[in-house]
Amino acid sequence: MTLRILHVTPYFQNAWGYGGIPRIATTLTRQLALRGHQVTVCTTDAADAERRSAPFTPEPGEPGAVDVRMFPNLSNRLAYHAQVFLPRGLSGYLSRHATCFDIAHLHACRNLPVSLAARQLSRARVPYVLAPNGTAPRIERRRAAKWVYDRMTGRRDLESASAVIAVSEAERGQLEQMGVPAGRIRLLANPIDLDEHRAPATRGAFRAAHGIGSRPLVLYLGKLTPRKRVDVLLRAFALSVAADARLAIAGNDMGTRRSLEHLSSALGLGDRVVFTGLLRGAARLEALADADVLVYPSADEVFGLVPLEALLTGTPVVVADDSGCGELIGRVGGGVVTPLGDPEALAAAIRQVLAARDDWRRRASEAASVVRQRYGAPTVAAELDALYHDVLAAR
Numbered sequence: 001m002t003l004r005i006l007h008v009t010p011y012f013q014n015a016w017g018y019g020g021i022p023r024i025a026t027t028l029t030r031q032l033a034l035r036g037h038q039v040t041v042c043t044t045d046a047a048d049a050e051r052r053s054a055p056f057t058p059e060p061g062e063p064g065a066v067d068v069r070m071f072p073n074l075s076n077r078l079a080y081h082a083q084v085f086l087p088r089g090l091s092g093y094l095s096r097h098a099t100c101f102d103i104a105h106l107h108a109c110r111n112l113p114v115s116l117a118a119r120q121l122s123r124a125r126v127p128y129v130l131a132p133n134g135t136a137p138r139i140e141r142r143r144a145a146k147w148v149y150d151r152m153t154g155r156r157d158l159e160s161a162s163a164v165i166a167v168s169e170a171e172r173g174q175l176e177q178m179g180v181p182a183g184r185i186r187l188l189a190n191p192i193d194l195d196e197h198r199a200p201a202t203r204g205a206f207r208a209a210h211g212i213g214s215r216p217l218v219l220y221l222g223k224l225t226p227r228k229r230v231d232v233l234l235r236a237f238a239l240s241v242a243a244d245a246r247l248a249i250a251g252n253d254m255g256t257r258r259s260l261e262h263l264s265s266a267l268g269l270g271d272r273v274v275f276t277g278l279l280r281g282a283a284r285l286e287a288l289a290d291a292d293v294l295v296y297p298s299a300d301e302v303f304g305l306v307p308l309e310a311l312l313t314g315t316p317v318v319v320a321d322d323s324g325c326g327e328l329i330g331r332v333g334g335g336v337v338t339p340l341g342d343p344e345a346l347a348a349a350i351r352q353v354l355a356a357r358d359d360w361r362r363r364a365s366e367a368a369s370v371v372r373q374r375y376g377a378p379t380v381a382a383e384l385d386a387l388y389h390d391v392l393a394a395r
Contacts, residue, residue, distance in 0.1 A: 002038065004038045006042065008042045016280045024191065027377045040066070042093065071093070094120040134303070191375065192375045230249060235343035296317060307329060312372070318353065335363075
C-alpha cells in the first residue's frame with residue numbers, strides 16, 4: 001500500500017556539520033520513495049557554522065525523488081552554536097497540511113521543528129514515530145536548557161509518539177530508563193547509503209593533501225564535542241604509537257577544538273597530529289580509505305555510522321564499549337572494542353591493529369559484507385516500511 005509519509009528533521013541533506021542524523025534522514029526518505037511511497041520532508045536550511053543549505057530541486061521523474069520543503073532559520077548562528085532552530089513558515093505549513101499525510105516520522109528530540117510537527121499531527125490525529133538517535137537523554141551540553149524544554153514540550157513529544165525507534169539495544173535501554181513503555185519501542189538500525197560505496201574510494205588523496213605519505217595513519221572522524229572523547233585518543237596516541245605515525249582529527253568544531261589543540265601541544269605531539277576541519281562527501285570517504293585504523297572513543301554513542309562506513313572502505317576500527325557502537329562492532333567484527341575512557345587500553349588496541357595491518361584490513365573487508373547485509377539502506381527501509389504499516393494497523 002502506497003503511503004503519504006511526512007519526515008520532519010531540523011537538518012537534511014548536505015548538512016555535514018550536524019553529524020549523522022541529516023544523512024540518515026536523507027537516505028531513509030530516498031529509499032522510501034524508491035519503494036513507491038509519496039514522501040515529503042520538512043526541514044530547515046541549516047548546513048554548518050557558516051553556510052545555509054540551498055533549496056532542493058530534484059529532476060522531474062528522478063527515481064527516489066522526495067518533496068523537500070525547506071524553511072529558513074531565523075538565525076544560522078543560533079541553529080549551529082545553540083541548536084536553536086527557528087524555521088520561518090513551518091508552523092503554518094504544518095497546520096494547513098498535517099491532514100494530508102497517513103503517517104509521520106520525526107527525527108531527534110528537543111528541537112522546534114519536531115515539537116511543532118508533534119503538536120499539529122496530534123491535532124490532526126495523524127500518528128507519528130519518533131527517532132531520537134541518541135538525543136533523548138539529557139547528556140553532555142546545556143542540560144538545564146534541556147530540562148526546561150522537556151518540561152515545556154519535549155516530554156509530550158516523546159509520550160505522544162505511536163512508536164519510538166531505538167537504533168541499538170543500548171538506546172532501547174536508555175529509553176526504558178526514561179519511562180518509555182517497552183511495547184512502544186521498536187528496534188531499527190540506522191541505514192548505510194550503499195550507493196556512496198558503489199565504487200572504491202580513491203586511495204592516497206587524503207595522505208597527499210596532508211603530507212602523510214606512507215606513514216602509519218590513525219584517524220578520528222566526527223564532531224568535536226566533549227562526548228566524543230577525542231582527548232582520550234590524544235593521550236593514547238602520545239602513550240605508545242610509533243614515532244613515525246600520524247593522527248588525523250577530522251571534524252567540525254562544536255566547542256572543543258581549541259582545548260584539544262592545547263592538549264596535543266602539552267603532550268608534545270607537535271606535527272604528528274593534524275586537525276583537518278570538516279570533511280564532506282568524497283573527501284570523508286578518502287580519509288577513511290587512507291587510514292590504517294579509525295578510532296571512535298565516544299561515550300553514549302548509540303549507533304555510530306562512521307565505524308561502519310570505515311569498514312566499507314576496508315579500514316579496521318577501534319571503538320569504546322560504552323554504548324551501541326561497541327555493540328555493533330562486537331556483532332559485525334572488523335575491529336577492537338576497548339573500555340571507555342582508558343588511554344592505556346586504547347593505545348594497546350591501536351598498536352595491535354598497526355602491528356598487523358594486512359590482517360586487520362582482511363578482517364575489515366569480511367565485516368563489510370555483514371554491514372552491507374544488515375545495515376544497507378534497502379534492508380532498513382523495508383523494515384521501516386513494515387513498522388509504519390504496523391502502527392497504522394494498530395490504530
